Amino acid sequence: MPGGTLSGTGVIDLSLDEKTRALREMARWLGREQLRPLGIECDERHAPLPPDHPFFTTVLELGVGGRGLAGIAGDAQAAEGASPARTSKAARRTVVIAEEIAYWDRGMATTLPGPGLGGAPVALLGTEEQKERLFAPFSDRKKPHWAAFAMSEPGAGSDVARIRTLAREVEGGFELTGEKMFISNGARADWAVVWATIDPALGREGHRAFVVERGTPGFTVTRIEQKMGLAAAELASLSFEAAFVPDRNVLPAREGGFKAAMRTFDITRPMVGAMAVGIGQAAFDETLRLARESGLLTGGAAATVRLRDKLARARRLVDHARLLCWRAAWLADLKRPNSVEASMAKAYAPRAALEAASLGMEVLGAAGARSDRLVEKLFRDVKVLDIVEGTGEIQRLAMARKLLGFSSEAAPEIT
Ligand SMILES: Cc1cc2nc3c(=O)[nH]c(=O)nc-3n(C[C@H](O)[C@H](O)[C@H](O)COP(=O)(O)OP(=O)(O)OC[C@H]3O[C@@H](n4cnc5c(N)ncnc54)[C@H](O)[C@@H]3O)c2cc1C
Structure with a gap:
């Protein structure tokens, strides 16, 4: 292939x-x-x-x-x-x-x-x-600690090759200047791995990873987002104004920073897919409970038969998604290439979960418009998950490129 x-x-x-x-x-x-x-x-x-x-x-x-x-x-x-x-x-x-x-x-x-x-x-x-x-x-078992991964920027989301945060070499380290946004746990992290370029003209070859510690002069948290879903997760915007990173916090540029970032995603995407499977399973269980409670599953009316079919389909899709995540993780454990499989898991699982949650909204009818129902929350949560770690659309592009053998010039450098 x-x-x-x-x-x-x-x-x-x-x-x-x-x-x-x-x-x-x-x-x-x-x-x-x-x-x-x-x-x-x-x-x-x-x-x-x-x-x-x-x-x-x-x-x-x-x-x-x-x-x-x-x-x-x-x-x-x-x-x-x-x-x-x-x-x-x-x-x-x-x-x-x-x-x-x-x-x-x-x-x-x-x-x-x-x-x-x-x-x-x-x-x-x-x-x-x-x-x-x-x-x-x-x-430390007494005090909680967090770290963060800061890649996305106002001008570089899906196309991470476009990051513009600049790393300028100075005596004893680098100075970072730029903006990052949508960074999970960015405001509470002890340190963040910040992806920056040593020279934008070098394209992805210029990417490096720097560990920036909280409290570094020039490093500030500028915003915490209010989101439609996943409210419990913190998303922060970070600003760097000649923030000094000592040599000891520069991650070695083995295999180039860009490739390393992509390898990181091969490991994390099956896990993000599995999280969508979890939401999908919760949405399915809740939908089935609601349908039973409302008496919608009893009798042989056409609408009942159709709802049973839809429920069975939602359950099947969640199961398919689970198997895709397991396969991608299994390959990661065996140290085999898994980019395509990781993208499949990440692209498929939020879609499957969204179908289960949409069905729950349908079963609720007008009550689904109220914001006090679990299915409505799951519906919003999973929509956000389709964006994290490279959108579903971008995963499908990446898969098409790899499975059909398009050249990388034909598409942006996508996460
Ligand atoms: C809850 C949450 C947590 C996050 N955590 C982090 C984090 O910890 N660290 C971090 O660095 N980032 C994080 N992000 C950011 C996330 O990785 C980006 O939002 C994501 O990569 C998409 O980038 P964007 O929002 O700029 O969308 P864009 O890239 O602007 O895309 C907008 C739309 O256009 C589509 N699109 C883009 N390019 C193409 C193309 N070539 N062809 C067809 N369609 C295209 C996309 O699919 C999308 O639907 C997080 C985001 C969310 C929502």
Whole structure:
């Protein structure tokens, strides 16, 4: 297949080990008791929980919020060169847990303490000293810590090759100047991996990753967004005015910064897809409950038969999406190329979840227009998820390019 990376040969291992099952049970308990009610509270207030909310220390005491994604990236790296039998199950474990947590509230899932998306580039590119130093705060079980991944800019969303944040080499490091926007946990992060260019004329070859610590002079948080969905998740705009980054916080430019960013997405997209699966499953369960409660599923009227068909279809789509996420994660665990599979998972899952949530809105009828129904919240949450980590449309373009062998000049450098 021209340019494609569909490498899903072999038998996909769908078994869950004991540790994964135990973690999923814990996530289920935490979700039911805390994530769902707090997520609804944030939705009503249109704001995330403040970083000093007692919830965060409670989850740390429970052992939630360690290295998170960085763990997967690190495991994937450690597995390099290892025989398939010795590779980890970390990516598969993550999609299972991500689905469970997002089932209860995806916005709250993003706000759990940990390095989040910021951890993956440090694990993939960082030196041993950088990993040790930057991840050390996340072992703290008393105080929550976050990190962030800052790529998007006012003029560079889907087409990340257009980032304009400039990194100017100075004595002992670099000075960063530019703007970033829509950065998850950007205002509460201890540090952010900021993608910048050392020379815009170099295009993607000029991209580098810099770790900017909170409190750095010239680095300010300029805005926190109010969103239609995922209210519990913090999205910030960041500004850099000659913000100094010492050499020790410059991530090595192995394989070029741009390629490293793309590899980060290969790891994170199956997980974001799995979060959409979680929302889709929640929407399906709620829709089925509403349909049963309203008596819409009893009898043989044409409308009833049609609703049963629609419900069965929504359930099938959510299941397909789950399998796509598992396949992409399985390939990540085996250290095999998975760009196409990761894009498929990310493109398909929010669509499937949106169909389940739309059906719920249909079943509710006029009541769906009220903002106090869970399905209505899930509908808004999943729409936002279609945008995160590269929009669904962009994933479809990326897949077409790789599966059909278009040249990269024919399309922008898309995330
Ligand atoms: C909840 C949330 C969390 C986020 N977290 C982060 C984060 O932590 N870090 C970070 O860096 N960014 C983050 N983002 C930003 C996100 O990655 C971008 O919003 C996304 O990449 C899309 O960029 P954009 O919004 O500028 O849209 P644009 O790129 O302007 O796209 C607008 C529309 O045009 C379509 N489009 C664009 N180009 C093409 C094309 N060539 N062909 C066809 N259609 C096209 C897109 O599909 C989209 O529908 C987050 C966004 C959200 C909503």
